[in-house]
Amino acid sequence: MxxxxxxxxxxxxxxxxxxxxxxxxxxxxxxxxxxxxxxxxxxxxxxSSVDATATGYEVVDARTVTVSFQVTSAHDSGVVCVLEADDEDHGIVGWKVVHLPASDQHTNAYRETIPTIGVATTGLVNACWVE
Missing domain, CATH: 1.10.12 (Lyase 2-enoyl-coa Hydratase; Chain  A, domain 2)
Incomplete structure (x- = not known):
């Protein structure tokens, strides 16, 4: 030892x-x-993640923009998205909250019209989340 x-x-x-x-x-x-x-x-x-991508927009007139977008979600539940229309100075001239129904498909395409208070130069998806 x-x-x-x-x-x-x-x-x-x-x-x-x-x-x-x-x-x-x-x-x-x-x-x-x-x-x-x-x-x-x-x-x-x-x-619980949701991925949203704007695929296009169309300025219809001085008070309207149409946004095309697709949403990818792993859930079989509804999704809420906030759409936005911006002017040339990147100021928000219109927005819309859209409730999208549940779907059994992983990715879905949508087209929504946003009313604006001025002439918009772009339309986009601000955010999306599971409802």
Whole structure:
């Protein structure tokens, strides 16, 4: 027995094999819980995501813009989108909240008309979310 081992025995600084087993068990349990939590958080954030892309717009007249867009959603539930019409200075001259019904297809195309208070130069999708 070395001097260090004798000192550890004398002052109670040794670990029993059971203490090491408990430490490993607790470490493994904590690692599994943290891993499950990270997977759950990653899956939860992607399962409720909605991707919307404006595919085109048409300035109909001084008070109207038509926006074509497509929405991709992983959910089989309704989606709400905010459409926007901007003028040449990027100021908002019109907007519309659109409630889109649930669909069994992953991606759907839509076309909506936005009333404006002035001449618009573009139409776009501001944001979309699961209803």
């Amino acid at each position: 070395t001097t260090q081992q004798m000192l550890d025995d004398r002052y109670g600084r040794t670990r029993s094999p059971h203490a090491r087993a408990w430490a490993w068990t607790i470490g493994v349990v904590v690692a599994v819980i943290v891993g499950a939590l990270l997977i759950w958080m990653a899956w939860g954030s992607t399962s």
